Amino acid sequence: MRKIVAGLFMSLDGVIDSPENSPKKWGNAEIMARIAEGVAKADAVLLGPQTYQFLAGFWQHQTNDVPMAKFLNNSPKYVVSQSLDTLDWQPATLLRGDFVDEIMKLKQQPGLNIQVPGSPTLVRSLLREGLLDELNLNICPVVAGSGMRLFEGMEEPLNLKLVGSKGYSNGVLAVTYQIAKS
Template sequence: MRKIIVCTFLTLDGVMQAPGGPDEDPESGFRHGGWQKPVDDDEVGAAVAEWYERSDAMLLGRKTYEIFASYWPTADPGNPFTARMNGMHKYVASRTLTSVQWQNSTLLEGDTVDAVRALKASDGGSVNVVGSGDLAQTLMRHDLVDEYRLTIHPVIIGTGKRLFAEGAIPTALEPVSVSTTKGGTVVGVYRPAGRPRYDSY
């Protein structure tokens, strides 16, 4: 059984939209693209690199796939991440794409939830869901996420797409590892642990 792991960069107020650059995802008039780099540090990079080294493949929605596929095939070969991103297998969930050209990419067929269940049941290592907010929320609604790996950066944006958007299923989380980098980013790994419990003081 393979693990499905949601790997996401977040602002302190939970925004995941366009961390990588101003033009990455301007949907809905988002004007804060590129918020991550000014609050990033080497410890974050090392943690994320380890997340990728421990995983077998990526699971991407259409938008994230197209962003990555337009960048990584021609990215700086001196960047150690370039070979890893191009070499990993990519599974793509899309209702509109009919083919995928980036090397080692496979377009999932049929219903996304059924396809991901079959992927989980197949042989192999863990699969990282990177970016792909709509896809991640679909997987959360169908109890298909085994782990969250989150970097929570010290910046507030106030608007934009959120990983845990309104309508998210209430879920208790078990912390696996949580640390804070020198730049103030929280690097947290959490596993779903059933429904939240409620009590009063």
């Protein structure tokens, strides 16, 4: 079965949508190499509508000599959205309604991991539904103070198993957790 793997930048206080902990600010060459390693283990992308539009606005105009552009431009993209009607950045499939069944079908298909870059609202939904298998967090050495928190609204305990960690020269701590299934 394929794994769904999410990757996010997060402040020390759990905020995931602040300019203070953005990939632009903290994503140095070391961290981008780590992200590229994860992407090499994936062959599909799962996105929420805002992240899809944000990434499409930049990456579809990049050439495939950049590994991330090659991955994002050529991989099938599955977009969970009730608000989008069309997806111009292809190949892409819109998942509407009960996305849980659709994602379970994707996990059953042969292939590599399904990567979730960003998409914090979707990541929280995947966690609540028990669909996320691995969480890669780049914890930035900053307290954002306010903003969307990754685990906000989680009503059930979530057991995680640390399977990797590494500190970087810019102070970012990269951690990888497997989601413990009950």
